[in-house]
Amino acid sequence: MTKVLGRVTSINVRKVLWALDELGEPYEREDWGLPNRDPRTPEFLALNPNAQVPVLIEDDGSSLWESNGLLVYLAQTRGRLMPEERHKMGLALQWLGWQGTELSTVWGYAVMGLVRGIAGYDDEARISECLKRWTTRMDILEAELAKGKPFIAGDAFSIADIALGLSVHRWYKVPRELKAMPAARAYYERSRSRAAGARWMPDDYG
Incomplete structure (x- = not known):
């Protein structure tokens, strides 16, 4: 059976769990990642030298890491969650890549301070600057969604919507007055x- 190593409070772990649920595929999950279980051990580093979750282990014992790459892998090997038409496939991959390189890279300080409440992330100037940059990225997503498509690549739900859906969930978990984005x-x-x-966008964590 497929196994996922990682804690459910990790947005990247939830990407993979959501995809497996959409696929209707049974899996086991094993808690890894601080504060639950330190991945900086020889056992875990042998699977992912970055000491990051998630790690996906297939039933043949092979393993892979990097959440957005895992979404593509699951879509390709299971034959679902990716548009078949070439341009729509490109759109899904485009927005999946954008989530990983543009959107998720700007929210760190605000998430640590406002969502997770971690000590040391309480500089209001840095929080404000982080939220400003995050809002700029969300404006891009809002403009695309305002075109009227139900999902980011068209009429069909795809792996890109998993990554973006969890990202928008994180946005709405910020306990601040945010810019109105009706399409988002x-x-x-x-x-x-x-x-x-x-299941994977619950009220108690973002």
């Missing part, structure tokens, strides 16, 4: 209306 809000509600979306 509607997209968020559509994502949470899916059984797996509701």
